[in-house]
Amino acid sequence: MSTSLTFLLMDAPYEQSRTATAFRLLSAAVERGIGVRVFAYEGAVSLAVTQQKPHANALHGRSLEEEAHPTPHLWVSALMEAAKEKGVELDWVNCGLCVDERGATEVVAGVRRGSPADFWKMATETANTVVIPTR
Amino acid sequence: MRVLQVVESAYRATLEEQDDTVLWFTRAIRGAGAAADVLLTGTAVNYAVRGQSAAGLRIGAWSQRHPPAIETEITKLVESGARVVALSEDLAERGIAKEAMLPGIESLGRKSLGGLFAQYDRVWKW
Amino acid sequence: MTSYLVVESRDPFESHGFARRCELAAALKADGATVTVFLVENGVIAARGSARLRELEELARSGVAVIADEFSLRERGIAVPDLAATVKPVPIEAVVEQMTLGVRVLWN
Numbered sequence: 584m585s586t587s588l589t590f591l592l593m594d595a596p597y598e599q600s601r602t603a604t605a606f607r608l609l610s611a612a613v614e615r616g617i618g619v620r621v622f623a624y625e626g627a628v629s630l631a632v633t634q635q636k637p638h639a640n641a642l643h644g645r646s647l648e649e650e651a652h653p654t655p656h657l658w659v660s661a662l663m664e665a666a667k668e669k670g671v672e673l674d675w676v677n678c679g680l681c682v683d684e685r686g687a688t689e690v691v692a693g694v695r696r697g698s699p700a701d702f703w704k705m706a707t708e709t710a711n712t713v714v715i716p717t718r
Numbered sequence: 719m720r721v722l723q724v725v726e727s728a729y730r731a732t733l734e735e736q737d738d739t740v741l742w743f744t745r746a747i748r749g750a751g752a753a754a755d756v757l758l759t760g761t762a763v764n765y766a767v768r769g770q771s772a773a774g775l776r777i778g779a780w781s782q783r784h785p786p787a788i789e790t791e792i793t794k795l796v797e798s799g800a801r802v803v804a805l806s807e808d809l810a811e812r813g814i815a816k817e818a819m820l821p822g823i824e825s826l827g828r829k830s831l832g833g834l835f836a837q838y839d840r841v842w843k844w
Numbered sequence: 845m846t847s848y849l850v851v852e853s854r855d856p857f858e859s860h861g862f863a864r865r866c867e868l869a870a871a872l873k874a875d876g877a878t879v880t881v882f883l884v885e886n887g888v889i890a891a892r893g894s895a896r897l898r899e900l901e902e903l904a905r906s907g908v909a910v911i912a913d914e915f916s917l918r919e920r921g922i923a924v925p926d927l928a929a930t931v932k933p934v935p936i937e938a939v940v941e942q943m944t945l946g947v948r949v950l951w952n
Contacts, residue, residue, distance in 0.1 A: 586944070588940070588943050588944070591842075600853070600885045600886070601853060601885070604853070604884055604885060604913075604936075607915070607936045608936060608939060608940060611935075611936050611937045611939075611940045612940045612943075615937065615940060617940065617944060624739070624743070625739060684735075698746070699743050699746035699747050699750060700746070700747070700749075700750035702747065703747045703750045703751065703752050704750075706719070706721075706840065707719055710943075710944060710946065711943045711944065711946055711947070711949075712840060712842065713943060713949040713951060714842040714843060714844060714951060715951050716726075716727060716740075716843065716844045716951060717727070717730070718727060718730075718854075724950070726861075726952075760861065760864075807864075828864075828867055828868060828871055829871050829874075831868060831871060831872070832871055832872045832874070832875030832876075832877060833875065835846070835848075835872070835948075836846060836875070840948070841948050841950065843950040843951055843952065
């Protein structure tokens with residue numbers, strides 16, 4: 584049994600605080616040298632979409648650069664880089680049917696398309712699994 | 719590996735998806751070899767009820783051809799050998815009597831959940 | 845021995861689900877498991893000592909530990925002295941640590 588952990592995510596970006604919590608957990612795991620496997624289900628397939636664009640914030644008087652608005656696909660990329668530096672695995676699989684429904688086809692390099700069978704494989708091969716459900 | 723899927727959320731985007739995506743997922747991983755059973759809690763105990771119908775959704779000229787068929791999904795799970803359990807306190811507070819329930823669904827009290835959970839290698843809450 | 849981490853991410857005053865799940869936590873403990881409740885995001889609203897919530901005391905009486913995400917507490921202006929006596933603040937790494945130990949995580 585590997586020392587990696589599996590996470591199933593469901594929330595689309597910008598909708599729930601669960602998203603940031605999930606990324607904090609993934610980052611904490613990678614920083615500790617623990618591999619992570621992510622199965623993105625439903626809205627979570629949009630987390631890795633590369634067409635997300637940051638924007639300025641005129642209300643706060645901040646330019647595009649100053650605002651540095653988060654775009655979750657950069658979080659996905661940052662996790663991949665951190666995992667590479669730490670020498671641990673990071674496998675991110677988007678549920679294919681969910682991708683099709685949402686048109687979430689343009690995603691971060693390295694994110695692959697899969698199915699619930701991939702999640703089951705992840706769950707059986709890793710030390711533990713957490714499902715972070717949506718509401 | 720034996721898995722218990724604890725389902726609490728219900729009727730969430732089921733019309734758009736034409737499925738309950740957690741029940742669908744459960745059947746999909748069972749197809750991939752998972753020995754997965756289901757515990758219905760909270761609002762999801764209503765999934766145990768006979769007579770559910772989501773037919774007739776129309777938006778302009780668009781009409782739904784395959785509405786979600788929750789009753790069929792639960793029945794198929796039971797028929798495929800999955801254990802489907804509903805939390806008795808949640809059924810009771812929602813006024814769901816045994817006679818109103820689909821066949822093959824067990825009812826279990828909250829105090830017995832520890833014993834139920836102990837029968838599984840993994841317990842996943844949805 | 846089986847261990848559970850029951851994650852509460854929603855305001856306990858939103859619905860009676862929090863109370864129900866605390867009952868579950870106590871029941872699992874009574875069955876012999878080690879049980880911890882982890883408050884995160886709006887779930888930390890349960891953590892104030894001044895909150896009108898009897899569930900935390902009942903959990904303590906049942907032997908269920910309660911921990912709260914430091915970041916979520918800070919985000920909501922809940923300082924350590926404001927916490928209920930039975931709540932311990934922890935970094936998010938505590939959840940990862942528990943997962944590596946095989947603790948079953950039930951996320952609410």
